[in-house]
Amino acid sequence: MLVFLAGLKDVPKELEDASEIDGASAWQRFRYVIWPLLRPTSFFVVVNSTIGAVTGLQAFDLVYVLTKGGPARATSTVVIYIYEQAFTFNNMGYAAALTTVVVGLLILCTGVMFAVTRGGRFDED
Structure with a gap:
């Protein structure tokens, strides 16, 4: 919401006034x-929300401190799984491979969003 509020403050008041005068x-x-x-x-909000939904990075601290992914992995996220593989089970190579796959998927998703929206412009030309 704060990002949208900042975007609303960036809308020129002259355009709103001109459209109001035009009826x-x-x-x-x-x-x-x-x-x-x-x-x-x-577009910025959608890209950031997609990254947050795929990785669960914004919830890492809360999930790790409160439940560590339990009970029965009900609150586990991709980032928690990678963290466990790297630092609990000492599978650094596997964790690095998982991280590479996740970053690749995020790059692919972001690239598709850029292609569909022409770089976030949404032009109707």
Whole structure:
């Protein structure tokens, strides 16, 4: 929400005022003026959310301190699994390989998002 708030503060007030003078309703101002200007911000949020969902990196500290992935691995994430392989079971090579696969998947997902949205611009040309 803070990222969207920052994006909203970046929308030029002159464009909103001009659309209001032209007779646009509040919904039309949002749909045709504000939302297109928030699309790069939306792209940033989607990419970061995807990375967070795939890796579970934002939850690592909470999950590790509270449950260590248990009971029955119910709260385990990819990052917890890699951490356990590396530092609990001393399988450094396997953990490094898993990390490489996860980073590769994230690069692939981000590349697909960039290709689909033309770099986050969402142009309708």
